[in-house]
Amino acid sequence: MEKVGILIEVKADQIKKANYGVITAARGRDRQLYAFLLDGGRADHKLTLGRYGIHKIIEIAGQEGPLEWNPATWAQAVIEAMEYFGIRTLLGLTSSQGKDLLPRIAARLDAPLVMDCIHLNLAEHTVRKPQYSGKTIATLKVQGGHCIYGVRPNAIAAQPAPCEAETVIYRTAPAPAGLTVKAIKQAMSAGVDLSEAEIIIAGGRGMENGENFKILFECAALMGAAVGASRAAVDADWVPYAMQVGQTGVTVSPKVYIACGISGSVQHFAGMKTAGLIVAINQDLTAAIIGKCDYAIVADLFEIVPRLTRKLQALDGRI
């Protein structure tokens, strides 16, 4: 029986939805799935993880309590747990946290690592991932004593496969890491996280100023959507860099991406081309995005977005 480890990400005591796609990708015949959790055991995830086919939940903790966030000690703790449970294959998300943990683990184990996978065949050790800003799809084969994979959030659809999960606590005392986390500065705006969101509504140059992004936030709140932006809007200082979708910003894979006043440069597409459905609202019929989306609305976004918000409000009232 092959054991596969999955590094699970938790936010506010909840398992992030994107993890379920990773678990789905990890499943296979004669495979035992181990979920690694480092959230300090504040919530019981047995039911939620069991629903997607996790057999064992490994709560990784320090000798006297939870391991405070430190990428180096967390990576070391996961390596120790992998060794203890005899796990040689590890999957995680290509998220902010995954980008800091998976390569640390791979580097320490001198193991091959492929990030941003959109398709995995664990039996054959092959994966597919976008390269060159999403202009090509590469098929890679990895070989090694350990193999590590990062999955692009939301790129693989989650499918339930219920089983009975068992929780095991694994305590470790990782050696001093050489780096100290002094503080975590929270961002000003909370809201739905871009890389996690099922719906993203994003604004570009057509928003005209930062103040106007308010209409996107209002609309987003009603759909449970996250608000993104193009580089043009970020460079103009209308919105913070953390909202930038694209080549030099966040890569996203939502079910629906609504681009408002975004021309649709190659660089922007690099960050959102794997979205399920792309809707473009743009006055300019010649904008690149009009020909590269699924649904184009050639109209003034200031006419369309507030109307959409009002319609969503009406629907909300009805329910």
Added chain:
Amino acid sequence: MQIYVCVKHVPDTAAKITVKAPNQIEEAITFIMNPYDENAIEEAVRIKKRRGDAEVIAVTLGKPAAENTLRSALAMGADRGILILTEDPPDSLVTARALTVAIEQDGTPDIIFTGKESIDNAGFQTMYRLAAALDMTVVSNVAAFALEGKRVVVECQMEGGARGVIELSLPCVIGAGKGLNKPSYPTLPAIMQARRKEVKRIALDSLRIEKPSARADILELKPAVEARRAQQLKGSAEEVVRQLIRILREEARVIE
């Protein structure tokens, strides 16, 4: 102090990528320095300007044309360059080993900067492998950097715009993020001067790297299929919004 900056020669983001069978791209296109590596060079040069005693060495691995990216780094203020030559760019396990050996043979790094990712292969891992090989600490996606004596304090971009304030000691590896600084474009005299700066050329084979047992090979590259057939929603604003709601509800099923 010696600051090494690992840079990469990559296709311009706007360039059209054509696949040449089976795992290579047509390279008769515009290449640039990986954008995040510009932030890495800029930060190293700023340290040099502040301290005066620092030497900045740009290192790259690639085909002979990668020298152009080294020259850009030199024009931005790096003192000299190291070009590890290969006709067949290897995976990141070998790349990191090659960079490690070339740096160790050249000097004693106090800080190694890289970009947080390369926009061609997007492996996100070379800086971590360098750190592991050299037994240094590493942080990536760095948006703020301060050097205080032997101590480094950085801010790393985290999810949703949060930032982790992390302290580490020298020597260390730093993966530069976009927010770290605004790279300054080199002046014409700086570009002219860069042509005369020293670039050491080393054949990858001559580094005698121990071959790793693990590997990641590209079996195949395929152009991404642009499968979207744009359909225009027509009618009055009211009608268009009604259609959009229907699409969100029935086709995408993201709203109730």
